Amino acid sequence: MTDRADRPPRMEVTIGRGLTLKNPVMAASGTFGYGEEFARYVDLNSLGAIVVKGLSLEPASGNPPPRIMETPCGMLNSIGLQNVGVKAFLAEKLPFLRDYDTAVIANIFGETVDEYARLSEILSGAPGLKAVEVNVSCPNVEKGGIAFGSDPDRVAEVTRAVKGSVDLPVIVKLSPNVTDIALIAEAAEGAGADAVSLINTLKGMSIDVERKVPHIGKVIGGLSGPAIRPIALRMVWEVVNRVSIPVIGIGGIVDGNDALQFLIAGARAVQVGTANFMDPMATTKVLEGITNYMYRHSVRDINDLIGTLRV
Amino acid sequence: MTCDSNVKWPLSGEVKRNRKVTDNHYHLVLHAGKEYLSSSPGQFLMIRPGGRDVSLLGRPMSIYAVNKDGDGACVEVLYRVAGRGTGLMAQLKEGEMVGVVGPLGKGFTLYRDKKRVVLVAGGVGVAPLTFLAKAYRNLPETGSVEVVSYIGARSGTCIVGKGELGSIGRVSVSSDDGTCGHHGLVTDLFAKDLGVFEEDETAVYACGPSPMLKKMQEIMRDRSFIVQASLEERMACGIGACLGCVVRVKRGGYARVCTEGPVFNLKEVCFD
Ligand SMILES: Cc1cc2nc3c(=O)[nH]c(=O)nc-3n(C[C@H](O)[C@H](O)[C@H](O)COP(=O)(O)OP(=O)(O)OC[C@H]3O[C@@H](n4cnc5c(N)ncnc54)[C@H](O)[C@@H]3O)c2cc1C
Numbered sequence A: 001m002t003d004r005a006d007r008p009p010r011m012e013v014t015i016g017r018g019l020t021l022k023n024p025v026m027a028a029s030g031t032f033g034y035g036e037e038f039a040r041y042v043d044l045n046s047l048g049a050i051v052v053k054g055l056s057l058e059p060a061s062g063n064p065p066p067r068i069m070e071t072p073c074g075m076l077n078s079i080g081l082q083n084v085g086v087k088a089f090l091a092e093k094l095p096f097l098r099d100y101d102t103a104v105i106a107n108i109f110g111e112t113v114d115e116y117a118r119l120s121e122i123l124s125g126a127p128g129l130k131a132v133e134v135n136v137s138c139p140n141v142e143k144g145g146i147a148f149g150s151d152p153d154r155v156a157e158v159t160r161a162v163k164g165s166v167d168l169p170v171i172v173k174l175s176p177n178v179t180d181i182a183l184i185a186e187a188a189e190g191a192g193a194d195a196v197s198l199i200n201t202l203k204g205m206s207i208d209v210e211r212k213v214p215h216i217g218k219v220i221g222g223l224s225g226p227a228i229r230p231i232a233l234r235m236v237w238e239v240v241n242r243v244s245i246p247v248i249g250i251g252g253i254v255d256g257n258d259a260l261q262f263l264i265a266g267a268r269a270v271q272v273g274t275a276n277f278m279d280p281m282a283t284t285k286v287l288e289g290i291t292n293y294m295y296r297h298s299v300r301d302i303n304d305l306i307g308t309l310r311v
Numbered sequence B: 001m002t003c004d005s006n007v008k009w010p011l012s013g014e015v016k017r018n019r020k021v022t023d024n025h026y027h028l029v030l031h032a033g034k035e036y037l038s039s040s041p042g043q044f045l046m047i048r049p050g051g052r053d054v055s056l057l058g059r060p061m062s063i064y065a066v067n068k069d070g071d072g073a074c075v076e077v078l079y080r081v082a083g084r085g086t087g088l089m090a091q092l093k094e095g096e097m098v099g100v101v102g103p104l105g106k107g108f109t110l111y112r113d114k115k116r117v118v119l120v121a122g123g124v125g126v127a128p129l130t131f132l133a134k135a136y137r138n139l140p141e142t143g144s145v146e147v148v149s150y151i152g153a154r155s156g157t158c159i160v161g162k163g164e165l166g167s168i169g170r171v172s173v174s175s176d177d178g179t180c181g182h183h184g185l186v187t188d189l190f191a192k193d194l195g196v197f198e199e200d201e202t203a204v205y206a207c208g209p210s211p212m213l214k215k216m217q218e219i220m221r222d223r224s225f226i227v228q229a230s231l232e233e234r235m236a237c238g239i240g241a242c243l244g245c246v247v248r249v250k251r252g253g254y255a256r257v258c259t260e261g262p263v264f265n266l267k268e269v270c271f272d
């Protein structure tokens, strides 16, 4: 059969063993709730995947307000990983998402290696769940509160613990608050991660000079949005050059052009975060932008575009 | 395959009018989808001025009025220029399209069995309360309900909505600088009259900045009035997803202002 120019391009991407997405556009953790909040605005069936809000063993109430502040081309947040807890997620949130034709991915975080392992065990075998994304940007209470994600050995330890406890593909989500993010990615790969996703938020701060108080209750927050895109893109580029597992690009993606930069740099898929707040239909628009580009450049298969940067 | 979405909610509105009403205060009228016709008083929308290329979160604005307009709805907002977002809103011109998401949140409860409704508004807090006063007026069975309003502002020139509420019931005005009405806080003006309202026959509604609502809470602490208040918090998504807009509540933990509110039973909220 011959390819007809008007036939829709192939959008399917494979993120490591056992995880195939219908297209490379995912909704990022913490910015898409549990999916249901967006069902009125976005056809959830059109998304490659939905990564749900970070889950912990027990429900967490989060940080005191104010929790958010808009900053130039972005925002600071200190939500403090407020969530319903893994059990309520399985009982109350997953059944809704399961009915959609999109990959549901659980994002998890813990304060000890054992917590990560127990979370993974609980999620193991949950019907409708396609993968686990491991947030390593949290303080490690056993190591004086230093983030797991800043130490390659701790990242390897957490990755091994999760891999050993769950029968799903494991994506390790990297923190950008490190000197050499590729080193951390290598550690995750070495410990058996099926893919890495990056970046999580960058640490930032903002002050109300009239009152001389921080704009964020916890003083320091996580910066996200278009302001971080060039940094995220640089980090994705560094990581794709050092690991051979799939890389998922995250950071400030608002439209198709932004997403294409990550794909051309070598990311196998992208996640859309803060843009969902600015426009609830952002994920749809990103996908439309990518598809239009493919028609325009006669790209028949998204995989022919990935990693095509000319340098 | 990709984008034949079944999305039911249009996410933009057309500016029909955007006029300055007094110092720093504007009245915006949008033509939007017919889903706004079901808006209830206290609900809000997220408005995102600035077009496609400006990176900006939506700004929450209470709905001031809604009317049928052709095949859609005419949605009105009363706003004060407070910073960058509202500054961009003030530049909106007739015919421009603006991003809007709504109607959002839980509005005020209308109590059909009360004899009297008392509204306490700080600044542009008058907007949702005017919508509420009209809703009470339009309830067929409550034609005799008395609506009493207290409006406060920084200065006499900032007082908005007096005429409209005045056509519905008695209005008392205060200003922080004494240039109009009572010299002082609107909560003090309200507190002076409190003795004349029967607790079980009166519903009290408040909307304004947090310090004002905190004062209201203190005044009402030992009384059994029903007090509903519309809260203000910074928001990112407005639809319950980011968990950024929370307030601490007495039952423990936090509640999202955008979805569990913005209207709360004032007695259940903690102002830290
Ligand atoms: C449910 C709800 C309904 C509202 N209804 C109205 C309304 O009808 N009319 C109106 O004029 N305003 C209303 N507000 C407040 C309005 O959203 C803010 O004034 C606006 O977001 C400020 O944006 P800005 O970019 O102009 O100011 P910024 O530059 O972001 O900030 C200027 C000042 O406003 C404060 N501020 C920022 N965001 C908010 C916020 N969400 N709530 C309160 N203060 C804020 C900041 O702390 C700062 O002091 C409402 C807020 C909420 C939560």
Ligand SMILES: Cc1cc2nc3c(=O)[nH]c(=O)nc-3n(C[C@H](O)[C@H](O)[C@H](O)COP(=O)(O)O)c2cc1C
Residues within 6 Å of the ligand: A028, A029, A030, A031, A053, A054, A055, A077, A079, A081, A107, A135, A173, A199, A200, A201, A223, A224, A225, A226, A228, A250, A251, A252, A253, A271, A272, A273, A274, A275, B242, B244
């Ligand atoms: C309000 C908010 C909450 C977030 N919550 C989580 C979370 O629970 N787990 C996680 O791994 N990342 C979380 N993130 C990080 C995002 O998933 C994403 O990595 C980051 O915001 C960068 O992408 P963006 O610029 O597109 O937003 C959160 C981000 C924001 C803005």
Ligand code: FES
Residues within 6 Å of the ligand: B234, B235, B236, B237, B238, B239, B240, B241, B242, B243, B244, B245, B246, B256, B257, B258, B259
């Ligand atoms: S503004 Fe996002 S949860 Fe309320």
